[in-house]
Amino acid sequence: MNVIPAEQRTLRADARRNRERILASGRDLFARLGPEAQMDEIAAHAGVGIGTVYRHFPTKEALLTEMVRVRFQEFSEIALSVDDVDPREALETIMRRSAEAVEGDAGFQLAMMGSNELEWEGVEQQKAALAEVVGRVISRAVAAGAVREGFTFEDFAMVMCGVTATMYYKPGSADWRRYLELMLHGVCAP
Amino acid sequence: MNVIPAEQRTLRADARRNRERILASGRDLFARLGPEAQMDEIAAHAGVGIGTVYRHFPTKEALLTEMVRVRFQEFSEIALSVDDVDPREALETIMRRSAEAVEGDAGFQLAMMGSNELEWEGVEQQKAALAEVVGRVISRAVAAGAVREGFTFEDFAMVMCGVTATMYYKPGSADWRRYLELMLHGVCAP
DNA sequence: ACCTGAACACCGTTCAAGT
DNA sequence: ACCTGAACACCGTTCAAGT
Numbered sequence: 001m002n003v004i005p006a007e008q009r010t011l012r013a014d015a016r017r018n019r020e021r022i023l024a025s026g027r028d029l030f031a032r033l034g035p036e037a038q039m040d041e042i043a044a045h046a047g048v049g050i051g052t053v054y055r056h057f058p059t060k061e062a063l064l065t066e067m068v069r070v071r072f073q074e075f076s077e078i079a080l081s082v083d084d085v086d087p088r089e090a091l092e093t094i095m096r097r098s099a100e101a102v103e104g105d106a107g108f109q110l111a112m113m114g115s116n117e118l119e120w121e122g123v124e125q126q127k128a129a130l131a132e133v134v135g136r137v138i139s140r141a142v143a144a145g146a147v148r149e150g151f152t153f154e155d156f157a158m159v160m161c162g163v164t165a166t167m168y169y170k171p172g173s174a175d176w177r178r179y180l181e182l183m184l185h186g187v188c189a190p
Numbered sequence: 191m192n193v194i195p196a197e198q199r200t201l202r203a204d205a206r207r208n209r210e211r212i213l214a215s216g217r218d219l220f221a222r223l224g225p226e227a228q229m230d231e232i233a234a235h236a237g238v239g240i241g242t243v244y245r246h247f248p249t250k251e252a253l254l255t256e257m258v259r260v261r262f263q264e265f266s267e268i269a270l271s272v273d274d275v276d277p278r279e280a281l282e283t284i285m286r287r288s289a290e291a292v293e294g295d296a297g298f299q300l301a302m303m304g305s306n307e308l309e310w311e312g313v314e315q316q317k318a319a320l321a322e323v324v325g326r327v328i329s330r331a332v333a334a335g336a337v338r339e340g341f342t343f344e345d346f347a348m349v350m351c352g353v354t355a356t357m358y359y360k361p362g363s364a365d366w367r368r369y370l371e372l373m374l375h376g377v378c379a380p
Numbered sequence: 381a382c383c384t385g386a387a388c389a390c391c392g393t394t395c396a397a398g399t
Numbered sequence: 400a401c402c403t404g405a406a407c408a409c410c411g412t413t414c415a416a417g418t
Binding site for chain 1: 225278303304336337338341345348349351352355356358359365368369372373374375376377378379
């Protein structure tokens, strides 16, 4: 029933440490085991009781959601860092570097796939922030005639979602680069 | 331990009827409930005992696999039906009509997403058959200069996988058409 | 040869007791 | 204020008994 995001409260030092450990263990175990990763394992790996995991993250989905939220934050930082370069190149760089960031993060990929079950409320704010930064780059690119008329942030999100799906589909392969290449330049000959 | 695909054996009339009912119930319930659809519900909906479901499909994944296999068969038929028309148009038609076929089939989409868990052996043969028919169309399209050099069946599969992911992501929306449009003609301006 | 459903196993989640 | 882990609930799967 507590709706205040845990990371905004002031946590006792040990609680904050536990929270970080649980997140790190989650990333680690989801990457190694995929959806099979169990809550007890994550607790054990983090060196806490199962109850502590549930105190910080009320459901398994909530844990995944937080992992996604942190990545979205990272995407925004990536986008900000190229906000002033040539728009076409900026857009490509955002996509490529964001994709590279989550390349080994099967937890993120997993969460993105089963997105109906994800508690998106927690991510919405981060997504809105991302939309603003990326939206600016897209506008510039469209204005410069470098990206097709009518391309939107939602299209961008759809492309990135496809990249994520490709990564999940063939873990460890670089197929997603081919995928991004096709998305950027199209299947049909010029 | 029985490795003979169930559909190739001669089944007793009632068993065959049960098998079809279970498949139909699976399609129906996965479409309505997504991954939450339970094996008991599917059994009840099909009017059989839970043991009968497991006699025909040894795991939940096996049931989903068979649903996928049947769709792949359908894709091959679609591809065959346009084997002789203008290759560029043929390829677009295959993609569009295949996508439309699975638009409401959340079970198929679900199975495609969590594909590591899927028992792909059952589908491989159908996929190989599809590769042959679609590969022929792609070759003709590339030769005609209508599709970019180096485009392969695996690229085709990747695109279709992305379409499926988009459908699953936003059930009931037509976003996948936009997605396919981007894939065919690219994000970057010509 | 096939069907049935009670029983089992596994894993996400809760909650009473502890510091 | 936070932690712990035994106990519970749910659902995929099995198997002994039935036709």
